[in-house]
Amino acid sequence: xxxxxxxxxxxxxxxxxxxxxxxxxxxxxxxxxxxxxxxxxxxxxxxxxxxxxxxxxxxxxxxxxxxxxxxxxxxxxxxxxxxxxxxxxxxxxxxxxxxxxxxxxxxx
Numbered sequence: 001x002x003x004x005x006x007x008x009x010x011x012x013x014x015x016x017x018x019x020x021x022x023x024x025x026x027x028x029x030x031x032x033x034x035x036x037x038x039x040x041x042x043x044x045x046x047x048x049x050x051x052x053x054x055x056x057x058x059x060x061x062x063x064x065x066x067x068x069x070x071x072x073x074x075x076x077x078x079x080x081x082x083x084x085x086x087x088x089x090x091x092x093x094x095x096x097x098x099x100x101x102x103x104x105x106x107x108x
Contacts, residue, residue: 013072014098017091020071026064028052030073033087040082041065 020026025048032047033039039047045061048054065085068074072091077084 013091014095016071017073017095020067020073023064023067025054025056026068028054029061029064029068030087033074033085037086038084040084044085 021030028048029044032044032051036043036047041058041062044065045056045058048056048061065074065076069076073088075086075088077086
């Protein structure tokens with residue numbers, strides 16, 4: 001069922017994804033989660049500092065993760081006292097499907 005409501009929802013979600021991807025630090029966080037899934041905030045902060053020379057507070061990284069999570073690009077889960085973050089590529093796939101042609105082009 002594709003109606004105006006679902007289209008508007010899709011557009012809003014796409015806007016959140018593009019907003020989340022606009023920041024270079026958030027893209028680095030996604031790179032790190034793509035390389036190694038299930039990282040804690042401490043691990044993400046450490047990898048940003050060691051690999052990318054990005055030093056920021058845990059609170060700042062946590063705020064970036066919140067934006068990524070709101071866009072659906074990051075999912076988190078709690079296990080005991082630890083909170084693990086994982087990359088979710090579904091929103092990116094949804095956006096890519098919007099513009100990638102799956103059928104052969106028509107001959108003119």
